[in-house]
Amino acid sequence: MNYAMALDYQNCINCKACEVACKEENGVQLGADKQRIWVGVVEGTIFGKPFANLYPSQCNHCIDAPCVSVCPTNASHFAEGGIVKVDPHKCILCKGCMEACPYDARFVDDTMVAVDKCTFCDHRSLEAGGTTACQATCPTKVRLFGDLDDENSDLVKLLKTKRFFFQKEYTNTLPKLFYILPDDEAYAKQSVSHDTIIHTWEDIKPLYEEAKNRRSKEWKK
Amino acid sequence: MVARKVDPMPAWRDEDYVKVPEGKFKFVTGRHAQFTQSSTVNNIMLLELMHENYLWINDKEAEKLGIEFGDTIEVTSRVGQVRIKAYPTPKIVPQTVFYIHGFGAKSEGMTFAHRNGASDNEIIEDTIEPVHGCANMHDTLVTLRRV
């Protein structure tokens, strides 16, 4: 098992149903800066014409997760299938992981007195037929949670037919949020930067498999 | 309807179009995916996503008027006056201002939403569309003043 998520971000309408569903499902602390999940908005103008790009996001559950390496108490750890989690009882709030994460995916939950982050809803998504709260609630079906090791999963089937990219790939953490490149070329050009590397399943699969074999000894069963 | 001199099919009538005189703005309103009708106004989960509404104004026009993000603006129509913070943006055309419906509740019973920004109901004029009988929400002229 190697859990990951694809995001068909071109369908995002910034309704933020996923943000609310995540808070409800996981009892995340209230407060606008207490988010396991968010929609990144990039706005601007091209020759005077305004545009907005939306990048729904959350923890990347990186294979080479710096937040795990940096944690002095092993509170941050790999759970089943490479899901990156925090054990709140071991967390001493040194906040090293928050500094280490290139995606700003972590925050302090004052009610738990610990760092909190996305869990890929492993309490419900790993059950047969289950999925994450954010995927279940999205009206435009942006998210697809699945297992990279299962060639027959909807996730791998999708990745085989589409091209995709990662956010901040240059930080080399081997992130597992796969952003699906829009088929519409004009929209793809508008929403992907010049130096973003576009991947296919064939080119990325060996790298991710090798990394999984290297790191999965640390993954809890 | 014809007997009552109402077009049974919608037709454009130049004389019904509200032109915007120099120095005034047309106020338009609208809704979010998050805030729709009355039941969403005081919902704390939704207010996390947006806790206050802002006045959209064309960025170039705002610059000319010396209006910056977060400035308090007094918006005055023939029927009312509100205060709201400014949000200059290229996403709106000149001579038009906008803020989202469902904010700035007058009632203190709306514990989270009481006066969180401005209410559009307080400035929209009461004119009625003759065919479907709804209020004309986008025909109100307003003036702006930075305070």
Ligand code: SF4
């Ligand atoms: S629920 Fe879906 S469409 Fe709405 S903000 Fe989240 S990802 Fe975007």
Ligand code: SF4
């Ligand atoms: S996105 Fe951040 S919190 Fe999530 S695994 Fe990667 S480094 Fe850790």
Ligand code: SF4
């Ligand atoms: S997978 Fe669950 S915890 Fe993670 S962002 Fe989605 S709803 Fe929140």
